Amino acid sequence: MLKIGLLWHSTTSDNLGVGALTEAQISIINKAAVQAGVEVEYRIFGTNGNKDYFEGNPLIERGTNVSLKRILIGASDYPKKIRECDVVFDIGEGDSFADIYGFSRFLIQIVSKLVVLFQRKPLILSPQTIGPFESRFNLKVANNVMQRCTKIFVRDGLSFGYLQKNNLSVNAEEVIDVAFRLPFQRPSRDSSKVKIGLNVSGLLYNGGYTGKNQFGLSVNYPELTRSLLDQFTRIEGCEVWLVPHVLTTSFPIEDDVNVCVQLQELYPAAKLAPSFSSPSQAKSFISGMDFFLGARMHACIAAFSSGVPVVPLAYSRKFNGLFSALDYPYLGDCKVNTNEQIVGLVMDCFNSREQLKFAVEEGNKIAEKKLLRYEQYIAELLTRISNKKIVL
Incomplete structure (x- = not known):
């Protein structure tokens, strides 16, 4: 039996985006x-939380915490x-192989990869966003590590463009x-009302980890959120749901639930989604929406991949690159647009839901073709490893 190391994955994370990557990765590798x-x-290396998506599964082991010190x-x-x-498959928690979240997170990403390379194990960078690297030193270090990887997969054209520019x-x-x-x-349909899901990012609402607009947004995110709720809660025949996708009491600045509870007090007509125990449960709930918008990318992917018309609210290039790769232009850019522009875009998209639904269907066809290539690579790699024909 082959032992698969999954680096920067998590089966317990309170961030359901990281969990979604892990659940889906295991599903893909199992098929391969x-x-x-x-x-x-499987042996999982990454951050730990208060959940357990695979409780009691003897084939999935929670590995040691990756502590730099x-x-x-x-x-x-x-x-x-x-x-x-x-x-070892390293997914970098989706977008952590960058320095926009600070040097300490960048450094542990680098050191954890170097350990794999020093142990002479095949290191596959699974589909993720690569960069940005604002520091020239960080860029050189990251590029040096990537030159030594067995294979690199990225999830968007901007990341692949970065690799091309740096001869990688x-x-x-x-x-x-x-x-x-x-x-x-x-879920089965339980209402004739139009269900609107709004995912609110606690991290953006609180101004990032610094509390001072860390991600350089051009919008006032709290005001934008309230403006959208103003619009949707006034529409007759609609049911508005606040949908958290990071549910944590350990890191209040990241918690979506607390912000959603505050918003529900201001907008009693809005409903609060249940506390999800796993990413699959969250996606199942989101799949019951008729229209969705949000600033957590994996909440938006949950909507898109289940066929729901969605307007992602981008705060980093990971959004722009990924949805552009799906030929999906219906995106609000919170680093470029104004509050008024995004509200206008969202309402236009809401009124054109059938048009968005068709674009989502076409985008999912593109996504499936791309992931079939990834799955096939893994199948070939596992065959070579089991036959001891892989050369580092």
Whole structure:
């Protein structure tokens, strides 16, 4: 049985976006393993939270926490646990292989990858956003690490363009976010009302980790959120749902739930979605919406991949690159547009839901073709590893 290391994944994260990547990645690798005729088990390395999406599954082991301090002083068993893996898939929590979240997060991303390389294990960068790297030093370090990876997959054209510009594209491929394969069950229809889902990012609402518009938004996000609720709660025949996608009490600045509770007090007509226990449960709920908008990218992907017309509210280029790759232009750019422009765009899109629905259907066809290529690569890789024919 092959032991698969999943680096910067999580089966317990309160951030359902990170969880969605993990659930979907395991689903894809399981299918590839069947094609390859091999059996696999998983060891997860990443952040831990208060949930457990795979509780009781004997084939999924929660690995050691990746602690920079413990690695540097030689007190971590992370290197040993990596050495016991046959291959490592690193998804970088989707967008953490960058320096926009601060140097400490960038550094642990680098060190965790170097450990895999030093243990001479195949390191696959799974579909993710690469960069941006604002610091020239960080860019050089990141590029040096990527030159040593067995394969690089990115989920958007902007990231692939970065690889091309830095002569890293020879061993790389552009596919799409693995969360398009996240399993879900569409709920039965219980109302004739038009259901509108609004995902509110607690992180953006609080001004980022610094509390001072860390991501350089051109909009006033709290005011924008309230303006959208003003609009939708006035429309007859509509049911407005506030849908958190990061549910954490450990990091209040990131928590979507607390912000949604505050907003519900201001807009009693709006309903609060249940507390989801897993990414699949969240996607199943979102799939029951008739229209969706949000600033958590994986909440938007949950809508898109389940066929729901959606307007993503972008705060970084990960949104722009991914939805552009799906030929989907219905996106509000919170780093470029004004509050008024985004509200106007959202309402135009709401009134053109059938047009958006068609674009979503076409985009999902593109996504499926891209992920089939990723799945096929994994099947071939697992075959080579099981036959001991991989050369580092």
